[in-house]
Amino acid sequence: MKSIPLLNTHINLGAKMVPFAGYNMPLYYSSIKEEHLAVRNNAGVFDVSHMGEFIIEGNNAKGLIQYISSNDISKISPGMSQYTVMPNENGGVVDDLIIYQLDEKKYMMVVNASNIEKDLEWIKKQNLKFGAKIHDVSNEFSLLALQGPNALKIIQNFTEKNLFSLKSFEHVSTNFAGYSDVIISNTGYTGSGGVEIYFPSINSNDIWNSIIGAENKNHILPIGLGARDTLRLEMGYCLYGNELDEKRSPVSAGLEWVIKRNEKFVNSNNLLKQIDEGPKERLIGFELLKKGIPRSSYSILNQKEEKIGVVTSGMFSPLFGKGIGLGYVQTKELKNIKKIRIDIRGKSEEAKIIKLPFYKK
Known part of the structure; x- marks a missing residue:
């Protein structure tokens, strides 16, 4: 370790x-x-x-980042940073991260610890077309x-x-x-x-x-x-491995706002199509109406107690004193409903859909 x-x-x-x-x-x-x-x-x-921290620099650093990042890196300048995701070629996400522009041709990418090796390998693979300099400075x-x-x-x-x-x-x-x-x-x-x-x-x-x-x-x-x-x-923030992974789309996670339309990037055509047509599932927030703690992988049910989704994160909120959670629900099931049910160890508990974030200053 x-x-x-x-x-x-x-x-x-x-x-x-x-x-x-x-x-x-x-x-x-x-x-x-x-x-x-x-x-x-x-x-x-x-x-x-x-x-993890990677330094990306050189004449083609911006081109590499613009290709592997869903957000538009041209919108920031030295002294600014940007939240984004790196889409994979299959509709999912390699990682979510923050990119800092340190200089005109120098950037720092801050990635999730569990993905350092995977991310580095992915970025180096895409860099074959660009030739930017990549340094893993995580240690x-x-x-x-x-x-x-x-x-x-x-x-x-x-x-x-x-x-x-x-x-x-x-x-x-x-x-x-x-x-x-x-x-x-x-x-x-x-x-x-x-x-x-x-x-x-x-x-x-x-x-x-x-x-x-x-x-x-x-x-x-x-x-x-x-x-x-x-x-x-x-805050309703996504956690990689829970709300984001190699299979789930950032559009389903409600991250349309970090997806640019003006330039091509990895899997851009499919992601833009999803935005225009709507994803098959969407990330929601919910709170339990009675005592209980929702946990990752618990089933989300409709009022007929049919499975319509899955909890990705859940806990007892120290601030609100109740069980809250995030989960994916089939988009077609979300029309005109405000309440769902959560299967907690075989017992169906009623929950209310909450507009994120839970915590508002």
């Missing part, structure tokens, strides 16, 4: 460690509920250094996500750059906690605001200690993967 640079720090903090995407990762420190609410109400710091960089309504106020003390001036999906390379060339990005996976910080792994301990410190004067909690998942689910 691979180790992240701050592994011993998390163990010393008493974190419950679990294997995730081949890494030994903190699931929680105190409790998922406490950490979840800390991010919604104050601030928390996540160590997500297991994520060289660490990533901390500082999230929550008070996150910016807390970490502003560590840099001269006015972080409040960063717009959504903008980033800057600046000094932070005494170190230069730290990338600070107005991005996140929680819906509570904040930034993500990329820096050389060799500086991990110093930067972590600056933020948290022995006395933790900033009152910022360390947050594990458990709360990361519950926070993203309250």
Whole structure:
């Protein structure tokens, strides 16, 4: 199993460690509920250094990215970033990711930890037509996500750059906690605001200690993967392996907004056809009307208790105090219905379809 640079720090903090995407990762420190609410109400710091980073550069870097990415990379410039998916040739998704434009001919792709090797192989295969330079720097960089309504106020003390001036999906390379060339990005996976910080792994301990410190004067909690998942689910954000995979279309997942029409890309004709004609299934959000916790792979039923879909993610929401979930339902079954049923261990429980996101600021 691979180790992240701050592994011993998390163990010393008493974190419950679990294997995730081949890494030994903190699931929680105190409790998922406490950490979840800390991010919604104050601030928390996540160590997500297991994520993968690729540098794509050269004269044909933009051409390669425009071909493998569903979104339109020409809409961003240095200092900006973009959420996108890499479609495969069969209608599904290789991965979802964020692309940062670092310079005129230099980009950084941040990919899911479970897909690092697969993504790299896929990108290199497509690059045979372009000849861009590709560097896997996943082991060289660490990533901390500082999230929550008070996150910016807390970490502003560590840099001269006015972080409040960063717009959504903008980033800057600046000094932070005494170190230069730290990338600070107005991005996140929680819906509570904040930034993500990329820096050389060799500086991990110093930067972590600056933020948290022995006395933790900033009152910022360390947050594990458990709360990361519950926070993203309250926002209705897709998780690769649950809502997205090699078979499911990004159109079905409601990601039409990251699919460009002006240039060809991998499987573009089929995806644009799906947008125009409508997909056969759609991702929905739902909440249970009584006690219960929906889980991935549970069946979604109509009022006749016939199976019409499947739950992809589910949990007990720490914020709302009820079971919520995401799942795919046959499009034809969604006409004029507001309620569905969830098969929870053989018992049919009523649920209400909710317009995403669940959490609205």
